[in-house]
Amino acid sequence: MNVLEVLKVSKCYGPPSDARQVSALDDVTLFVKKGEILAVLGLNGAGKTTLVKILSGLITPDAGVVRLKGVERTSSPRYLKNIGAVFEGNRNIYWRLTAFENLQYFGVLRGLSMKHATHRANEMLELFKLVDKRNVVAAHLSRGMQQRLAVGISLVHSPEVLVLDEPTLGVDIENVLQIVETLTQLSRQGITIILTSHQMDLVEMLADRIALLVNGKLVALETRSGFLSKIDRNACVLSLLENLDTVRCEKLRSLGVVCEEQVLHFPSTSLYEVMDVLRPLQVGSLRCGDEDFTQVFLQRVKEYENV
Amino acid sequence: MFSLFLVESKRQWTIFRRYPVEAFAGVLVFTIIFIGLFAGSKYLAGNHNNFGDRLDQVVAGYVLWLVTTGLFAGPGSQLTEDARSGILEQLFVAPHNFTMFSVMRIFSGLIQHLLLIFVVLTIICLITGSQLEYHPAELIPFVGVILAASGLGLAVAAYAMTVKQVGAILGIGQFLLLAFVVTPVASISHWGVWVSLLVPINPASQLLQSELAIGHAASPHEIAAAIGNGIAYFALGAYLLEYSSRRARRLAAIGGF
Numbered sequence: 001m002n003v004l005e006v007l008k009v010s011k012c013y014g015p016p017s018d019a020r021q022v023s024a025l026d027d028v029t030l031f032v033k034k035g036e037i038l039a040v041l042g043l044n045g046a047g048k049t050t051l052v053k054i055l056s057g058l059i060t061p062d063a064g065v066v067r068l069k070g071v072e073r074t075s076s077p078r079y080l081k082n083i084g085a086v087f088e089g090n091r092n093i094y095w096r097l098t099a100f101e102n103l104q105y106f107g108v109l110r111g112l113s114m115k116h117a118t119h120r121a122n123e124m125l126e127l128f129k130l131v132d133k134r135n136v137v138a139a140h141l142s143r144g145m146q147q148r149l150a151v152g153i154s155l156v157h158s159p160e161v162l163v164l165d166e167p168t169l170g171v172d173i174e175n176v177l178q179i180v181e182t183l184t185q186l187s188r189q190g191i192t193i194i195l196t197s198h199q200m201d202l203v204e205m206l207a208d209r210i211a212l213l214v215n216g217k218l219v220a221l222e223t224r225s226g227f228l229s230k231i232d233r234n235a236c237v238l239s240l241l242e243n244l245d246t247v248r249c250e251k252l253r254s255l256g257v258v259c260e261e262q263v264l265h266f267p268s269t270s271l272y273e274v275m276d277v278l279r280p281l282q283v284g285s286l287r288c289g290d291e292d293f294t295q296v297f298l299q300r301v302k303e304y305e306n307v
Numbered sequence: 308m309f310s311l312f313l314v315e316s317k318r319q320w321t322i323f324r325r326y327p328v329e330a331f332a333g334v335l336v337f338t339i340i341f342i343g344l345f346a347g348s349k350y351l352a353g354n355h356n357n358f359g360d361r362l363d364q365v366v367a368g369y370v371l372w373l374v375t376t377g378l379f380a381g382p383g384s385q386l387t388e389d390a391r392s393g394i395l396e397q398l399f400v401a402p403h404n405f406t407m408f409s410v411m412r413i414f415s416g417l418i419q420h421l422l423l424i425f426v427v428l429t430i431i432c433l434i435t436g437s438q439l440e441y442h443p444a445e446l447i448p449f450v451g452v453i454l455a456a457s458g459l460g461l462a463v464a465a466y467a468m469t470v471k472q473v474g475a476i477l478g479i480g481q482f483l484l485l486a487f488v489v490t491p492v493a494s495i496s497h498w499g500v501w502v503s504l505l506v507p508i509n510p511a512s513q514l515l516q517s518e519l520a521i522g523h524a525a526s527p528h529e530i531a532a533a534i535g536n537g538i539a540y541f542a543l544g545a546y547l548l549e550y551s552s553r554r555a556r557r558l559a560a561i562g563g564f
Contacts, residue, residue, distance in 0.1 A: 013559065024559075050559065056400050059559040075556065077402035085400050087562070092393040096322050108314040109401045117314075137325075153397070 003192045004032040004055065004161055009064030011050050024050040026216040028064070034160070037183065037193045039203040042213035043301060048196040049088060051213065052165045055194060056085035068161060081111055084154035088166040088196075092150050095139040099130050099149050102138055103156050110157035117156065124152035127182060144175025151179065155186070162186065164195040168202055180205050200293040212300060219304040228296055235299065236271055238264045239284040251277045258302050265299055308411060311403065316415040323419055334423055338430050341369055345435055363520035366437040368489040370428050371452060371512050375484050377420045378456035382409055382548075383463035383473040390471045396562040399552075406549040409464060413457050439519045447530055448518065451511030454537030456484075459507055461544030465551040469560065488512045503532075510536045 009028045014021035025047045032038050040048045053059040055066060057074035065072055071079045086092055093102050103124050107117025125131045128148040133141055138149060147167065154162060167183075168176045176199075183206060187193055197203055203210070210227045212220040220227065240262040244252070249259050255273055257266040266274050268288045323330055386409075389395040399405060431437065463480065467473045491513055492503035503509045511533035517523035525533075555561045 011559075053559065058396055058399055058556065058561055060553075060557045080400055080402040083400065085396075087393060087396050092397045094318070094394065095392065096325060097318065101318070101321060105314050105318055106397065106401075108310050109398070109403070111402050112310075114310050114313060117310075 001034050002031040003034045003069060004194070005065070005067040006030045006032075006051075006055070007065045007067070009051075009054060009061045009066060011047075011054065011059065011061050023216050025054070025061070025213075028213075028216075028218045030211055030218060030221055032161075032192055032194060034192055035187055035190045037187050037195070037206050037208045038211060039207035039209070040194060040196045040211045040213060041203065041297060042196075045215075046213040047216040048213055049165055050216075052085070052163045052194060052196055053087070055161075056083055056087075056163045058085070058087075077111070081157065082160045083163060084110075084157065084159035084161070085163040086147075086150045086154045086165065086167060088169060093138045093146060093153060096137060098135045098137055099125060099141065099145075100134045102149060103153060106153045107156040112157055120156045120158070124156050127155075128152045129178060142175075144171045144178075147171050147175065148179060148182075151182070155191075159191070161192045161194065164193065166197055167195055168197065168199055176202060200297055204293045212297075212304070214301055214304040217304075220300065227300070228293070235295075236264075236266055236268050236274075236286060236288040237295070238266070238274070238278075238286045240264070240278070241282040241284045244281070248277055248281075258299070260302070265302070308403075308407070311408070312411050312415050315412055316418075319416050319419060330423055334426050334430075337373055337427050341427075341431050342434060344369075345431075362435060363437050363439055364516050366428070366431055366435065367439060367516040367519040368512070369431070370424060371515060372485055372488045373424050373427060374421070374452060375456035375459075375488055375508060375512075376481055377424075378413065378417075378453065379460045379463065379480055379484055380477050381416060381420075382413060382457075382460040383467040383477065385412065386464045386467045387471055387473055390467075390562055393562060399556070399561050404549075405552045406461070406545055409461060409548060410457070410545065413460065417453070440522050442518070444525065445515060445518050448511040448515040448525065448533040451533035451537035452508055452515060454534075455508040455511060455540040458537070458540035458542070458544030459484075461541070461548045465544070465547035468548070468551040468555050484508070489516075504536060507536070507540045 007029050009025055010023070011025040012021050012023050028047075028051065030038075040051055042048050050059060054061050054074065057080050060075070066074050068074075068079050068082055071082070073079060094105065097105065100121050103121035104114075104117045107120050108114060112120060125134055128151065130145060130148060130152070133145060138146060141149065147170075151162075151164065151167060154164075168179055171179070180202065183193055183195075187208075193206075195206070204224070207224050209221065209223050211218055212227070243262060244259060252259055252264065252266075252274060255266065255270050255277070257264050257270065257274060262284075264274065271288065386395065389398065398408060401408070428439075432439070459480075463473055463476060466476060487506055487508045489512075490506075490509065492506050492509050493499045493513060495502075503513070510529070514523075514525055514529050514533050518525060
């Protein structure tokens with residue numbers, strides 16, 4: 001069952017008459033199922049933050065529809081009661097309040113009664129392993145704890161969809177693992193999670209599906225295994241010690257090679273043909289096989305950028 | 308909304324209790340400023356230092372100015388601070404209208420604000436020997452002052468929503484407020500009565516000052532002017548904040564600098 005539907009959503013920044021107008025999102029359509037973890041990937045400026053802010057009701061799209069459990073208006077109370085969000089770069093917490101006071105405050109802010117908010121605040125402290133920090137002022141918590149608290153705040157009103165923009169930015173590995181564990185647990189309980197991240201190991205650990213944005217366009221929406229299988233995980237990366245000439249570059253492109261100054265990416269099956277073209281240029285290094293998620297991501301982005 | 312009012316009051320009270328130095332520093336500064344003004348005036352008056360009703364009027368005017376500066380600066384400064392810490396985004400993804408929330412926030416902080424000003428007033432009265440007359444009827448123009456000043460505060464918050472910087476406007480605004488509060492616009496010329504209706508806070512503050520200082524009995528049309536001016540500026544401020552909130556949502560400017 002789809003909890004969230006995004007239909008033909010577009011967003012531009014700047015006045016329409018201005019030549020400098022930037023298209024942040026272009027005709028994006030996607031559906032997210034209940035309990036699913038969807039990772040939205042892309043390079044800086046690809047439109048990830050715009051997309052998650054539209055989903056959170058923080059930005060009004062120029063065109064298209066976002067529907068959460070049938071509710072369309074993203075700024076309406078019915079929509080916002082079902083969504084929780086943490087945005088990049090900020091902890092979204094009151095520094096001078098304790099962990100418990102923050103959770104209680106935001107619980108009421110999100111529509112809970114004081115009694116219910118108090119109960120949920122205690123539950124969140126347990127879920128995010130912050131019970132012993134209950135009465136510690138947020139400014140005195142470690143960065144990782146502050147981030148866990150911020151995620152706890154976004155969940156205090158029991159939303160069905162959780163939107164996380166870079167949830168582990170600047171957080172140490174121990175806290176990252178705790179966040180991963182909690183998010184996996186929440187997903188099993190039926191909470192839908194949409195996250196953006198530049199930490200590919202986090203995406204690899206968590207995501208059920210991956211949405212890839214390139215220059216505001218949704219170019220791929222696939223399961224994690226599907227995303228990885230689209231490219232040759234035994235691909236080769238070759239570094240040259242000198243620049244390629246145009247003729248060689250064209251020949252290599254016809255063989256499916258992605259040329260990037262002195263670095264070439266190509267499937268291992270083309271290895272001998274590529275070497276024939278390159279001869280007698282000097283090769284600095286050659287590595288084939290064992291592509292990690294980051295390299296797969298970069299390769300997929302390049303593939304679509306070239307298109 | 309009542310739970311929200313309670314939790315917001317609790318938040319402000321908790322911060323006040325946890326960090327009292329900031330609040331009491333304010334009390335100290337505003338008292339010292341008045342003592343400086345008072346001592347200066349006494350020196351200038353020389354042997355004729357019997358201020359009488361004028362002293363009471365100055366005390367009333369000064370206290371009303373303190374009330375209005377807090378209400379004027381509060382929403383815009385809070386919004387700027389919230390934008391910096393990322394709280395503003397959380398306020399916008401909450402299922403409450405942001406303008407309604409801002410109005411509620413002004414009123415939840417009002418009691419604390421008035422308590423601090425009451426402390427300043429008590430100290431000033433003890434030092435100067437001023438005796439202000441309090442009557443329940445004075446509450447009506449006081450509400451007019453609060454509404455108009457809150458409206459201006461909401462307008463500053465609307466501006467802050469766009470630029471996320473209000474330091475300069477707050478600095479200049481304090482002097483404008485002083486003029487709005489203490490200038491007897493209505494008695495400047497025969498057009499003054501009509502002009503004063505348009506000046507924010509002025510009809511209510513002038514009425515209240517004369518009630519407090521010389522025991523003036525307000526006429527129904529003076530009360531209507533005080534309340535009408537307050538409501539009009541409050542509505543204008545709320546409208547501007549609502550407009551700028553929607554604009555910020557459209558332009559993706561919430562939380563950004």
